[in-house]
Amino acid sequence: MENSIRSIMEYLCETLAFEKITFSKCRDNHILRASVTPFARRGEAYIQIETFTDDGKALHRNLTAKEAAEVLCEMAERQYKQTNVRTQNGDCEIRFSKKEQCSILNRIKTTAAPTPQTLTAHNKKKQYLLDPATDDGARAFLFHLGITDEGGRILDKKRPKYRQINRFLELVDDIYGTLPGDGTIVIYDLCCGKSYLTFAVYHYFTAIKGRTVKMHGVDLKPDVIAYCNETASALGMMSLSFSCGDINAYEPPAGEIPDLVLSLHACDIATDIVLKNAVRFGAKAVLSTPCCHHEVFHAMNSEPLAFINRHSMLSQKLADAATDALRCLWLEMHDYDVQTMELIDPEETPKNMMIRALKRKKARSSAEKEALQVQYDAACTLIGCVPYLGRENK
């Protein structure tokens, strides 16, 4: 394969030897990114392009593999400044600099026979980013955390956790192209707990993506933090550290701006504190899955919504939705583009919603911010309370 955008895209579409292509840094500011995956329909190979726009929509386009080569070539050459390809035989990155210089880092081994996806109609065997059968590093920490046995077999009762971690990594993978392309990636995991996620994300950036990272986890529990520090050093994860403390009081080292702030299931308003900190630290990206929602549920006081609130279960659902929607609005007021998505099958956990926030390059105008604030205030009036972040804002 020649090292040109056209040859790479033609090779990928002919062989279907890719797991995912992610396009980011679109020249059109209204488009956040696009991801491309192969699939089969009635025995024929297709390529799906999913484009995410800044109004929270995802547009889908299905093309035959033949049609796709031209479209993908156009996307990589003209529409997006960064393209990341993941295949089973190595990765490829295409980037355009500020001066529109194109660089191609192609690590796809075409000497190896291409490994096309085994395509079925969206029920193809799940390819996990962490595969203890083929990845020694993943095997080591999954065993250490009690997710696999010594031979790398996922323990039955740990399968949901394993799926959750992999899904989280897919969501990290989706925004990889929006993070700085070189230098050290700084990541905080706030309310890290036993840190399954932290170890997995560290492994993703260092071993799978070959990046240098500086990662730090914070949690209230001293025993858990001692365990996490011991585990990091036993696994040789040298730039991963943990500290014990209240995230409310956490201060990053002077001058450090996190590229990514993560949080999985931080309880109740701890999620709000995570979001407040992420904004205060100037984080470029935030991935946060809220946990239980008590604050708004107990504080809601609304005559117009009394017809819902008199049913405790429905009132809880309303409080959950209102809390998270107001969190999204608050992040938008602070110059983030925000989307919500499912983390994993809702049957596995009801705490299943992911807030993804990416810091905008250009701040919103004061008129836009005022309009968001008006929406925020109107929503608070409707539910009859002002949640944590709204009170912080005043």
Ligand SMILES: C[S@@+](CC[C@H](N)C(=O)[O-])C[C@H]1O[C@@H](n2cnc3c(N)ncnc32)[C@H](O)[C@@H]1O
């Ligand atoms: C449900 S656990 C989730 C742990 C981990 N992220 C996971 O998904 O496995 C919530 C964690 O948040 C921590 N936590 C809650 N409030 C906190 C705060 N204000 N500061 C630091 N940690 C906090 C708790 O100690 C607990 O370990």
